[in-house]
Amino acid sequence: MHGEAISPVMSDALVILGAAGIVIPVFARFRITPVIGFILVGVLVGPYGLGRMVFEYDWLTWVTITDPQRLEPFAEFGITLLLFTIGLELSFNRLWAMRRMVFGLGALELLVIGLLLASFLGMMGQYWTGALGLGLALALSSTALVLPMTNQNSAVGRAALSMLLFEDIAIVPIIFTLGALAPYAGADGLGGLFTTVWQGVLMVLAMMVVGRFALPRLFAQAARTKSPELFLAASMLVVIGASLATALVGLSPIVGALIAGLLIAETEYHAEVEGIMDPFKGLALGIFLITVGMGIDLSTIWNNFGPIALAVVAVLSLKAVVTMVLLRMMGARPSTAAETGLLMASPSETTLIVLAAATSALLIQPGTAQFWQIVTAIGLTITPLLAKAGQAIARRVEPLPEAATLGEGPDEERVVIVGCGRVGRLVADMLKVHGRPYVAIDSDTDLIDRCRRDGYNAVFGNAARPRSLEKLGIERAPAVILTMDEPVLAQSITRKLRSAHPDLPIIARARDTGHAAELYRNGASTAVPETLEASLQLSEAVLVELGVAMGPVIASIHEKRDEFREMIREGGALEHKPKLRTSTLERG
Structure with a gap:
C-alpha cells in the first residue's frame, strides 16, 4: 500500500494509541509521569522529527503525524x-x-x-x-x-x-x-x-x-x-x-x-x-x-x-x-x-x-x-x-529527620463502608456510638438520598472502581467494611483492595460459610457469614432463656465464633459440626 492511500485519521489514531499503549506502561514502570513521555513522543513523530523524512521513506507515514492541525x-x-x-x-x-x-x-x-x-x-x-x-x-x-x-x-x-x-x-x-x-x-x-x-x-x-x-x-x-x-x-x-x-x-x-x-x-x-x-x-x-x-x-x-x-x-x-x-x-x-x-x-x-x-x-x-x-x-x-x-x-x-512543623495534619481518617443498605446503616450507627468517623459509598442513588436525609455521611460512587475509593482516602482508612449482598462483587472488591493495600483491614459480609471461605481466599481480614451469625444469636437467646448467666453465654458464643472462623479459613465451607466445648457452660 502506498502512503497516499493511507487514511490520515487512521494513521494518526495508530500513532496516538500506540504512544499511549507504550508510553504509559514503560514510564509507569520507572515511576515517571507519562506527561514527559507524551511530549517526547510528540517530538519524535512530529513534523520536526521523523515527519521530516516521510517523503523519503513512505512507511514512516504509519508512525508519524505530519499535520498537527488535524489533532x-x-x-x-x-x-x-x-x-x-x-x-x-x-x-x-x-x-x-x-x-x-x-x-x-x-x-x-x-x-x-x-x-x-x-x-x-x-x-x-x-x-x-x-x-x-x-x-x-x-x-x-x-x-x-x-x-x-x-x-x-x-x-x-x-x-x-x-x-x-x-x-x-x-x-x-x-x-x-x-x-x-x-x-x-x-x-x-x-x-x-x-x-x-x-x-x-x-x-x-x-x-x-x-x-x-x-x-x-x-x-x-x-x-x-x-x-x-x-x-x-x-x-x-x-x-x-x-x-x-x-x-x-x-x-x-x-x-x-x-x-x-x-x-x-x-x-x-x-x-x-x-x-x-x-x-x-x-x-x-x-x-x-x-x-x-x-x-x-x-x-x-x-x-x-x-x-x-x-x-x-x-x-x-x-x-x-x-x-x-x-x-x-x-x-x-x-x-x-x-x-x-x-x-x-x-x-x-x-x-x-x-x-x-x-x-x-x-x-x-x-x-x-x-x-x-x-x-x-x-x-x-x-x-x-x-x-x-x-x-x-x-x-x-539538614540530615535530621523531618519534623511535621508546617501546616495542618493529614485529612481525617475514616472507616469506609461499602453499601448503604440495612447492614451498612447498622454499622454506621455503631461507629457513631463509639465516636468513630466513617463514610459510606453506594451506587444506588435512592439509597444515598435516604441515607443523607437520615443524617448518614454517604456519597454516591461505584466501589468497584479503585478511583472512587481513592477519593474517599482509602490509603488512610483504618478499615473497609463490605456490607452489600452481592457475593461476586464483594470478592472482586476484596481482591482489588488487598492487592493495592496489603495491610488494610477488610471486614466483609458473607452469605454463608462457603462465601466466607471465598472472601478469605481473596484477602479478607474477617468474613462474617449471615447464616452462622443467625445460628449463634439463636443459641444465645436459648441459653439465656434456660437461665444460663449472660457472661458465660457471651464468652461461649465468642469462643464458638472464633472456632468456626478458624475452620472456614483453613478448610473452606463447614463440612462437619465440631463438638461443643462445654467447659465454659459448665462453669455457668
Whole structure:
C-alpha cells in the first residue's frame, strides 16, 4: 500500500494509541509521569522529527503525524477535560482545613513569582498585558508531576499541595481574564471588553444557579439506570454544554468546563464522574501533550540553545529561590524549604494551556509562545531530576529527620463502608456510638438520598472502581467494611483492595460459610457469614432463656465464633459440626 492511500485519521489514531499503549506502561514502570513521555513522543513523530523524512521513506507515514492541525480539535478537548477535572478535585472542605497555607503560602507564591517574572519580561520589551500573562503562566507548577512524587502527609507534601491547590483555584480568574480579553485584545476601546465581562458574569451566575438544581437531578436519573454509558453521556453533556455556553458570550470554553467541574464537585456524584471521565481525560491530555511535542523544533533549540538554556535556568532558579524564602518566612525547616523549592521550580502542563489562551487572545505573538512552550516542555521533562536534587540537597542541608512543623495534619481518617443498605446503616450507627468517623459509598442513588436525609455521611460512587475509593482516602482508612449482598462483587472488591493495600483491614459480609471461605481466599481480614451469625444469636437467646448467666453465654458464643472462623479459613465451607466445648457452660 502506498502512503497516499493511507487514511490520515487512521494513521494518526495508530500513532496516538500506540504512544499511549507504550508510553504509559514503560514510564509507569520507572515511576515517571507519562506527561514527559507524551511530549517526547510528540517530538519524535512530529513534523520536526521523523515527519521530516516521510517523503523519503513512505512507511514512516504509519508512525508519524505530519499535520498537527488535524489533532487540534482533540487537543482542545483534552484541555477542556483537564480543566473540568481540576474543578472536580477542588473540595471546599479540604480547602477550609488548609485555608491558612492555601490562601497564605499558595497566594504569596503565585503572586510574587508571577509579578517578578512579569517585571523581568516587561523590562525585556514585552507589553504589560503579555508580560503579566506570561508571568502568571510560568509561575504555575505541575500538579500532575509534583503530587505523585510527594508524600502528602509530610511537610514537603503539605506545602506543595497547598500551593498547587491555590494554583488550581487561580486558574479560574486567570482563564476568565484571558477569555474576556480575547475578542478585544488588539482594540483600544473598552466598550466591547465591558460587554464581554458583564455578559460573562451573568452567564457564570446563571450556570451556577441552574447547575445547583439541575445537575443532582440529571445524575440521579443517570445513576438509577445503572448504565455506565448513560452516566458517561451525562458527564460529557455537562462538559460540552457548559463550554459552549461560555463560548457563546465570548469567553473561553475552558471557563465553562471549570465551572461545570466545580458544580459537580458539590454533588455526591463527583467521585463517580471523575472516575468515569479519568481514562478519557488521560488520553485527551496525552493528545494535547503530543501536539506540544510536535511543536518543538529541535533545530530551533539547537540554533537558540543559549537563550533557551538561559530562560530555563532563570525561571527555575527564580521560582526555587522565592519558594524557599517564603517557606522559611512561614517557619518551615531548611530541608523542607530546599526540597519543596526545587520540586515546585518547573512550569506546569497548565502553563501550556495559559500560553495557548494568551496566544489566542493576541496578548503574545505565536513565536513568543513557541519559545516559552519549549522552555516549559524542557522544565516538565527535568522535573523528576529536580525532585531528586531537592531530596539530596535537603539531606545535606539538614540530615535530621523531618519534623511535621508546617501546616495542618493529614485529612481525617475514616472507616469506609461499602453499601448503604440495612447492614451498612447498622454499622454506621455503631461507629457513631463509639465516636468513630466513617463514610459510606453506594451506587444506588435512592439509597444515598435516604441515607443523607437520615443524617448518614454517604456519597454516591461505584466501589468497584479503585478511583472512587481513592477519593474517599482509602490509603488512610483504618478499615473497609463490605456490607452489600452481592457475593461476586464483594470478592472482586476484596481482591482489588488487598492487592493495592496489603495491610488494610477488610471486614466483609458473607452469605454463608462457603462465601466466607471465598472472601478469605481473596484477602479478607474477617468474613462474617449471615447464616452462622443467625445460628449463634439463636443459641444465645436459648441459653439465656434456660437461665444460663449472660457472661458465660457471651464468652461461649465468642469462643464458638472464633472456632468456626478458624475452620472456614483453613478448610473452606463447614463440612462437619465440631463438638461443643462445654467447659465454659459448665462453669455457668
